[in-house]
Every structure is written in C-alpha cells, then in structure tokens.
Amino acid sequence: MQQKRICRGIEKIHLGYYPTPLTRLENISRETGINFYIKRDDLCGLVFGGNKVRKLEYLLAHAKAHGFDTILTAGGAQSNHAVLTAACCRKLGLDVLLLLKKRGVTETRGNLLLAQLMNIPVRFIDTDRYADVYAEAETIMEAMRAEGKHPWLIPVGGSIPLGALGYLDAAEEIAAQAEEAGFSIHHIVCCSGSGGTHAGLILGTKKLGARVTGIVVSVEEDFQAEIYNLALETAKLAGIETDLVLDDVVLKAYIGPGYAQPSEEGAAAIRFMAEKEGIFLDPVYTGKTFAGFLDLFSKGYFAPGENVVFVHTGGGPALFAL
Ligand SMILES: Cc1ncc(COP(=O)(O)O)c(C=O)c1O
Secondary structure, three states: OOOEEEEOOEEEEOOOOOOOOEEEOHHHHHHHOOEEEEEEHHHOOOOOOEOHHHHHHHHHHHHHHOOOOEEEEEEOOOOHHHHHHHHHHHHHOOEEEEEEEOOOOOOOOHHHHHHHHOOOOEEEEOOOOHHHHHHHHHHHHHHHHHOOOOEEEEOHHHOOHHHHHHHHHHHHHHHHHHHHHOOOOOEEEEEEOOOHHHHHHHHHHHHHOOEEEEEEOOOOOOOHHHHHHHHHHHHHHHOOOOOOOHHHOEEEEOOOOOOOOOOHHHHHHHHHHHHHHOOOOOOOOHHHHHHHHHHHHHOOOOOOOOEEEEEEOEOHHHHHOO
16 A cells, blocks of 8 residues: 655655655765765666656556546657656556657667566557657547546656646755755756756745756757746646746756767766766766756856755666667
C-alpha cells in the first residue's frame, strides 16, 4: 500500500525517496572558485532516478483518485520520462502503455532495455511529430474504453501544472537544505526540456531571490512564455500568490547538433564531472546542461564565491544507448 498525503490540498503519492541529497562538490568548487552544489534527483530511488518521479507523485495520485486504471504516455525512443512512468505504474499496480517515436531505434539498449526488463508494452510510432503520437494515443484510448478500461494520457514530460508541483516541492526542499547547511542560494541551473522542472523551480525559489537558469537541450523555438504560463498555472493550482514576471524565465540554449544527439561540449562536460567527482551525467540532458554551466562560467555569468545549485535530473540510461 503506497503512502498518500495531501500537499497544498492536492493528493500526492509516495514514489521516490526524498529529500535527495544536496551536496557541495569540492573539486569543482575548487576549480571554478564558486561554491558548486549538486541536487541529486538522480538518486530518487526508482530506475536510475530522475526528475520525473516528483511529477509522477502528483500525476499518478490523480490517476488513482479518479479511477484511471491504465496510463499512456509518450516520448522519444529513449525517453526517461516514459520509463520512469512505467516503473511508477508497476509499483502502483496500474497498467501502462508507452508510445515512443520510432525514428532512430535500432537496438534494445538504455531505457528500451529497462522497459523490456519491466515487461512494459511499447508501441513505436513512425513520426517526428507529437501531434501524430497524440492522435494515435486517442485512437488507442478509444479502443481501450470500448473494452471497459479507464485510460489516462500523461503528456510528454508530465509538464502540466499538476506535474510541475513536484518541482515546487523540490524548490522548497532545496531551500530548506540550504538553510540547514547555512548558505543562501544565488543561482540554480537546471535542464529545461518540457519545462515542468524549470517552471516549478522558478515558482518555488522566487522568494529566495535565487536566479534560475534553464538550459535548453531540445527545442529551437523560444518557449519562455510557455514556461512562464506553466508556472502561473501551477501557482494557481497550488493556491499560492506569486509575483513572477516573464523575465524570471531565463533560458540558454546548448542543443548542439540536435535533440538527443550528443554534443562535443556535452561529452567533455560528462567526462569532467566523472573525472572530478565520480558522478555521471547523461548525453541528452544533464551533460549538455553542465556544458552550458561551464560555458556560462567561462563567460563570467557566475561571480566568484557565489553559491550555485546544479540540479541533476537523471538520464543515466542514455549513457548506454547513444
Ligand atoms: C534526465 C532529464 N533531465 C531533464 C529533463 C527535462 O525536464 P523537463 O521536461 O521537466 O523540462 C528530462 C525530460 O525528459 C530528463 O529526462
């Protein structure tokens, strides 16, 4: 029986192991002259960890409370979100179906291997457009309903207000840990993919005066307004007042050759973190995010002695797939 609790009047189900550690990385701090902290959301305890679990604690509590028995979600061929959703569904006894973009799939490695080991049904869709994936999801759900099932679709990345609440919680967790450790946070650096992590963090850290920089690794178009609106809707759902402004959404793009295509800078950043600290980042999200941090650092974006929190959002399985 999973533990449930109500947070801000909204039901949440225990899935991960929180709080995750917030640790000062001594070697990187020494090399850079800033106080470099890492928030280890890769250590949240399911699969190989990752940011999606915090979102799923709200999303799947909602699914359970509303009588949905089958979860569909979508993603790229090596989607961390999809595999973490599948693992959480297994834990909760919910049926699950993953709809993944087929393009580029050659072997059952990384997250696809993990899905296979969990015996998760996967439907590959031969498209690059999420509109096609969602249309297919609708057709599948119609058929499921006709069989008497109650399916629910979690959109890509779980980045709807209910999911972003997970990172509002994370922001509060980080703030409490920093306070306990006796430092104030100047900057937070996170990956900004579908935007839920970033939206929750800016909402939760606004009152601390910490600046959040989201590193973009997936989309070429500007999605500042989208993240801003998501943060406002999340605030509304949580019943909290916020004085966030559009300019609080700071985005820096480090996509490299393309989404899920490793960049040279990302690979160097992964090696740097591994060599200095024995911590592994991934080639799709966190490696490029750390590369973004290093580039911004080299341009004087962070002042010496500042306290910077880098959010490790997981993604490890892709190290074994690309
Ligand atoms: C490892 C990892 N980091 C970061 C992100 C981006 O998070 P968000 O979608 O909340 O922007 C993802 C999204 O899939 C991810 O898998």
